[in-house]
Structure formats: structure tokens, C-alpha cells
Amino acid sequence: xxxxxxxxGLIFSIMVLGILISFRILDFADLTCDGxxxxxxxVATMCIVNGxxxxxxxxxxxxxxxxAGMVTAAIHNxxxxxxxxAGILTMTMLYSINLxxxxxxxxxxxxxxxxxxxxxxxxxxxLPSAWAALVGTLIFVLVIKVLIDVFFRTDLxxxxxxxxxxxxxxxxxxxxxxxxxxxxxxxxxGLIALSGGLLAQYQGFADANLGQGMVxxxxxxxxxxxxxxxxxxxxxxxxxxxxxAIIYKGLMFFGRKYGYLIHITPNDFKLLTGIxxxxxxxxxxxxxxxxxxxxxxxxxxxxxxxxxxxAEAEAQKASQAVDGQADEPRDTNETIRSxxxxxxxxxxx
Amino acid sequence: MLDIQNVTxxxxxGTVNEKMALDDINLHVDKGDVICVIGSNGSGKSxxxxxxSGTYPVTSGTIVLDGKDVTHMPEYxxxxxxxxxxxxxxxxxxxxxxxxxxxxTALTKGMRGLKISLNAEKREFFREQLELIGLQDRLRxxxxxxxxxxxxxxxxxxxxxxxxxxxxLDEHTAxxxxxxxxxxxxxxxxxxxxxxLTALTVTHNMKFAIEFGNRLIxxxxxxxxxxxxxxxxxxxxxxxxxxxFRDIRKKEFVSDEGLLTT
Ligand SMILES: Nc1ncnc2c1ncn2[C@@H]1O[C@H](COP(=O)(O)OP(=O)(O)O)[C@@H](O)[C@H]1O
Ligand SMILES: [Mg+2]
Numbered sequence: 085x086x087x088x089x090x091x092x093g094l095i096f097s098i099m100v101l102g103i104l105i106s107f108r109i110l111d112f113a114d115l116t117c118d119g120x121x122x123x124x125x126x127v128a129t130m131c132i133v134n135g136x137x138x139x140x141x142x143x144x145x146x147x148x149x150x151x152a153g154m155v156t157a158a159i160h161n162x163x164x165x166x167x168x169x170a171g172i173l174t175m176t177m178l179y180s181i182n183l184x185x186x187x188x189x190x191x192x193x194x195x196x197x198x199x200x201x202x203x204x205x206x207x208x209x210x211l212p213s214a215w216a217a218l219v220g221t222l223i224f225v226l227v228i229k230v231l232i233d234v235f236f237r238t239d240l241x242x243x244x245x246x247x248x249x250x251x252x253x254x255x256x257x258x259x260x261x262x263x264x265x266x267x268x269x270x271x272x273x274g275l276i277a278l279s280g281g282l283l284a285q286y287q288g289f290a291d292a293n294l295g296q297g298m299v300x301x302x303x304x305x306x307x308x309x310x311x312x313x314x315x316x317x318x319x320x321x322x323x324x325x326x327x328x329a330i331i332y333k334g335l336m337f338f339g340r341k342y343g344y345l346i347h348i349t350p351n352d353f354k355l356l357t358g359i360x361x362x363x364x365x366x367x368x369x370x371x372x373x374x375x376x377x378x379x380x381x382x383x384x385x386x387x388x389x390x391x392x393x394x395a396e397a398e399a400q401k402a403s404q405a406v407d408g409q410a411d412e413p414r415d416t417n418e419t420i421r422s423x424x425x426x427x428x429x430x431x432x433x
Numbered sequence: 434m435l436d437i438q439n440v441t442x443x444x445x446x447g448t449v450n451e452k453m454a455l456d457d458i459n460l461h462v463d464k465g466d467v468i469c470v471i472g473s474n475g476s477g478k479s480x481x482x483x484x485x486s487g488t489y490p491v492t493s494g495t496i497v498l499d500g501k502d503v504t505h506m507p508e509y510x511x512x513x514x515x516x517x518x519x520x521x522x523x524x525x526x527x528x529x530x531x532x533x534x535x536x537x538t539a540l541t542k543g544m545r546g547l548k549i550s551l552n553a554e555k556r557e558f559f560r561e562q563l564e565l566i567g568l569q570d571r572l573r574x575x576x577x578x579x580x581x582x583x584x585x586x587x588x589x590x591x592x593x594x595x596x597x598x599x600x601x602l603d604e605h606t607a608x609x610x611x612x613x614x615x616x617x618x619x620x621x622x623x624x625x626x627x628x629x630l631t632a633l634t635v636t637h638n639m640k641f642a643i644e645f646g647n648r649l650i651x652x653x654x655x656x657x658x659x660x661x662x663x664x665x666x667x668x669x670x671x672x673x674x675x676x677x678f679r680d681i682r683k684k685e686f687v688s689d690e691g692l693l694t695t
Binding site: 234235237238239240242243245246248249250252253254255256257258259260261263316 | 507508509510512513516517519523524525526527528529530531534535537538539541542543544545546547548549550551575592595
């Protein structure tokens with residue numbers, strides 16, 4: 085059973101990586117996800133049902149997601165509407181398109197078809213079949229994670245990162261931000277759809293309602309991951325997103341299994357996920373507030389110390405003046421020079 | 434290098450908020466010119482830069498940059514020739530990325546491919562360059578951790594490393610404390626000389642404007658009211674400049690604190 089959580093979490097993690105790219109790296113609040121994950125599931129399922137095979141199914145699922153993402157980016161670029169609205173438009177349109185892909189059915193089963201999950205026990209025949217699915221999915225996810233890590237080390241990948249940080253930097257370097265958004269949001273939704281394609285095969289059916297609330301679940305997973313450790317390295321950022329996805333699925337599993345003890349049913353999960361995201365945001369806010377109030381305290385202490393030092397210097401000067409030894413010009417020189425020693429250390433910080 | 438012909442910019446035309454920010458401006462900039470632009474707040478200096486860069490479209494007129502008519506060219510394409518630094522130190526760098534990632538992004542202009550350019554050799558080069566601004570040991574720190582002065586110095590370094598033909602500096606030291614402002618300004622002077630850049634610099638400091646560069650332009654209410662260069666500029670003093678303004682505009686120079694700096 086425990087393997088099931090991991091397989092579920094790993095499949096989900098590919099989608100979380102997609103959401104990571106749009107929300108975190110590109111800083112583009114993209115809601116296409118709720119539609120494109122179902123598109124991926126529908127495309128992969130129909131390919132397999134119609135005998136095109138698993139590989140073709142997954143590749144086409146990925147490409148359909150890329151296309152969906154590009155539509156969102158194009159709406160945003162062309163009409164200058166916020167990414168949020170562009171994503172909602174695509175997501176809504178995709179709902180109809182997904183039903184079309186599924187042949188106007190809300191649900192298409194993969195009964196008695198060869199899927200990636202029926203063939204994994206054969207590939208890893210030395211393993212129990214549940215573990216074979218886990219090992220197969222793990223390899224799949226690792227390959228994707230490494231590809232993403234490498235991609236974001238390339239010049240193009242770094243440009244996408246810079247776009248998310250500061251669009252003006254990209255414009256100033258002579259790059260068209262619209263093109264980068266097409267690439268970035270396309271890639272993001274490609275991964276999300278790929279995740280949908282795997283999910284359909286794992287659960288044995290594609291469902292037009294598969295994507296409902298997926299973005300929020302993905303964000304919850306990202307935030308759970310961010311609590312694990314902080315880093316600015318892409319390989320660790322993707323790693324913690326994968327961990328976050330697995331932890332999220334683990335939480336949901338235990339919620340499903342033991343939730344009845346506190347009268348929680350799966351119907352409550354969307355509410356709980358939303359609350360989880362809000363709680364994460366609150367905790368992150370409190371943390372940054374705590375660290376900035378810490379910084380303020382330190383700054384106040386520092387300025388108090390400075391003032392005290394000044395007062396002491398003043399007192400010293402006064403006593404010198406009483407001695408009648410103080411010579412006016414040298415004194416002023418000293419007061420001008422005195423703030424300097426603190427200067428460089430201030431900057432080093 | 435740059436030819437601005439009869440350029441007019443009207444914001445919110447045909448509304449109650451209609452505002453003529455630039456009124457039939459003509460300006461010719463030669464290659465190698467280092468020009469200081471002064472003028473009171475709202476005189477149209479930033480608008481002029483925004484039109485040259487392509488941030489806003491012109492209402493009418495023509496802009497020729499490096500021999501090409503760029504009047505209708507998008508901002509990102511003009512940026513192939515122009516390097517630009519803003520007053521706000523956060524605008525020139527991506528805070529979410531490390532110094533080395535920012536620098537590799539700044540090192541070239543134009544669209545990127547799937548090459549990994551950042552290697553040991555590049556890092557060594559960056560380290561050498563960063564010594565100029567004292568950041569040589571912080572290649573892997575996020576830019577967001579830097580102070581405003583450090584960020585602006587880094588922006589300046591990144592801008593010159595991408596080899597623009599012309600740089601536009603819009604009060605790029607105004608948000609810094611005096612000491613950092615001086616450091617960044619010294620660096621600016623040094624880079625302009627060593628990279629032989631054509632530069633337009635907006636400043637609020639009249640004394641600085643008189644000393645810096647080979648040409649001085651004064652703007653007021655959307656007009657270029659004064660254009661002094663060469664030997665004539667060398668003879669300028671702040672008093673003369675204020676007097677010139679008074680004679681031309683028949684009014685007192687609207688002087689905020691910085692403008693009186695002597
Ligand atoms: N984006 C804008 N929208 C509307 N009005 C603007 C805009 N930018 C500048 N203006 C107006 O144009 C005039 C010139 O502004 P600006 O070029 O910023 O002056 P400066 O940089 O010399 O202080 C001002 O009256 C300002 O209010
Ligand atoms: Mg301005």
C-alpha cells in the first residue's frame with residue numbers, strides 16, 4: 085500500500101514541477117493546469133485505446149499540454165490580459181475540448197489495454213509488481229527532474245529564470261519576453277499534461293473532471309516542499325518539489341484512511357488543501373516578518389551603540405576642551421572622519 | 434549615433450488628463466558624445482529616454498538609432514544597441530538569481546539557445562570583473578541580498594559587459610546614499626571612458642553636470658532649452674547656468690535641493 089502513495093506522489097510530482105515552473109520560476113499565476121492535466125490524460129488514453137501505444141500516447145500528451153500552455157501565453161501576450169485570466173480562459177475552453185478528445189464521454193476506461201503500468205511488472209520482472217510500478221515511475225521522474233535541472237542551467241533556462249525575477253532585465257538584453265513566456269508556459273503545461281497521461285494509466289481511466297483543483301493541490305505540494313529546506317539551486321528546488329508532492333499525497337492517504345476518526349471525508353480534501361495553502365502562506369509571512377523585525381531590532385541596537393560611541397567621543401572631546409588643549413580644526417576633522425570606520429562593514433553586510 | 438527628429442509625446446491624448454510631455458524635440462547625438470541632461474522634475478527627461486528606448490511609442494516624429502529608423506521598433510530590439518540603467522536599483526537585475534547567473538544572462542544580447550555558457554573560465558572572468566566593485570567572492574549569492582549601491586554597481590558592470598553602443602542613465606545614483614552614489618558615478622565615468630561609450634545621463638546635480646561629459650542639455654516643460662558643448666561647456670559655472678535658464682525662460686529655476694548643490 086505504501087508503494088501506492090509513492091507512485092501516486094511521483095506521478096503528481098511531475099505536475100508539481102510544471103506548476104513550479106509557471107508559479108515559482110516564471111512568476112506567472114497559470115491556471116491552465118486544471119485543464120491541461122485532463123487533456124494529457126485524455127490524449128494518452130485515447131492513443132492507447134486506439135492502439136497507438138504508450139510512447140506515442142505520452143509524447144502526444146506532452147505536446148498537447150505544450151500547445152495548451154502556449155495558447156494561454158499567446159492570449160496573455162497578445163491581449164495584454166493578466167496571466168490569471170488567460171489561464172482561466174484556456175482552462176475553461178479545454179473542458180469542452182477534453183470531452184471531445186474523449187469522444188463526448190466524461191470517462192474512458194483503459195480496461196485490458198497495455199499501459200505503462202501493465203508493462204512495468206514485465207520490465208522489472210525481478211520485483212513484486214507493486215514495487216515494479218514504483219521503480220519504473222521513480223526512474224521516469226528522475227529523468228524528467230534531471231532534464232529540467234539541466235534545462236534551467238542553459239542560457240535559455242536562465243533567461244526564463246530572469247524573466248520571472250524581472251521582465252525588464254530580459255527586455256534590456258534584447259530578448260522578446262513574449263517568446264520566452266510561450267516557451268516557459270508551454271513547457272510547464274507539457275509536464276502537467278504528461279503527468280495527466282501517466283495518472284490515467286495508473287488509475288486505469290481518463291476523466292474529464294480529473295483536473296479540478298489541481299493547481300491548488302500543486303501549490304500545496306510546492307509549499308510543503310519549501311518547508312523542508314531553502315536553497316537557490318535549481319536541482320534542490322526541483323528535489324524539494326518532488327518531496328513536497330509525495331508528502332502531500334501521503335497526507336491525503338492518511339486523511340482518507342484515518343480521517344473518519346475525526347469525521348473527515350474525501351469531500352473535505354479540497355477545503356483542507358486550501359487551508360493548507362493559506363496556512364503555508366501565513367507561516368511564510370510570519371517568518372519573513374519575524375526576520376525583518378529581528379533585523380530591525382539589530383539595526384536599533386547598532387544605532388544605539390553608535391550613538392553611545394558618539395556620546396562618549398563627545399564627552400572625551402568636552403573633557404579635552406576643559407583641559408584647554410583641544411585645537412579646533414583637528415577636532416572637526418575627527419568628527420568628520422569618525423563615522424567612516426563603520427562604513428565599510430555596513431556595506432560588507 | 435542617435436537622431437531625434439520632431440518628436441512629440443502626448444500622454445492620454447483627448448482626455449482631461451492630456452499632457453504634452455515632449456514638444457517637438459530635435460536632438461542629434463554623435464558617436465562618443467557624453468551628454469548630461471538636466472531639468473526640473475516633470476520637464477520630460479525620463480520620457481525622452483523612454484521614447485529612445487521604445488518603452489512608449491512616440492506621438493509623432495522619427496527616431497533614428499545607429500543609422501536605422503527605430504521609431505516603430507519594439508523595446509527589446511532597440512535594446513540590442515542600448516544599455517539602460519534606471520533610478521531604481523532593483524530594475525537592472527533579477528533578485529531571485531545568483532550574481533553569476535545574472536552576469537551570464539547579461540553577457541550577451543539577443544535570444545538564447547540550449548547552450549550552457551556558464552563554465553569555470555566565465556566564472557574566473559566574472560570574478561576579475563567583480564573585483565572592480567568588491568563582489569568577487571559573492572558569485573553564488575542571490576542578487577536580492579545586495580545593498581542598493583552594490584546592486585546598481587553590478588547593473589552598471591552587467592550593462593557595459595553586454596557591449597551596448599549607447600547607454601542611457603536616468604538618475605541612476607539618485608536612490609543611493611552620497612558615498613555609494615560617488616562610487617557608482619566614478620565607475621560610470623571609468624566605464625564610459627574605457628568602453629568608449631556614447632552616453633546620456635540624467636542628473637540632478639548641476640555641478641556634476643558641468644564637470645561630466647562633453648555636452649550639457651537642459652530641458653524644461655518638454656523642450657530642450659539649452660545645448661552646450663565643447664569649450665563653451667568647460668567655461669560653465671552653476672551661477673551661469675541658473676542665469677542662462679532665467680534669461681531663456683523668463684522665470685526662476687525650480688530648484689529642488691539637488692539642483693542647488695554647488
Ligand atoms: N507614463 C506616463 N503617463 C502619463 N503621464 C506621464 C507618464 N510619464 C510621464 N508623464 C508626464 O510627463 C511629464 C514629464 O515626465 P518625466 O519625463 O517623467 O519628467 P522628468 O523625468 O524630467 O522628471 C510629467 O508631467 C509627467 O507627469
Ligand atoms: Mg525622471
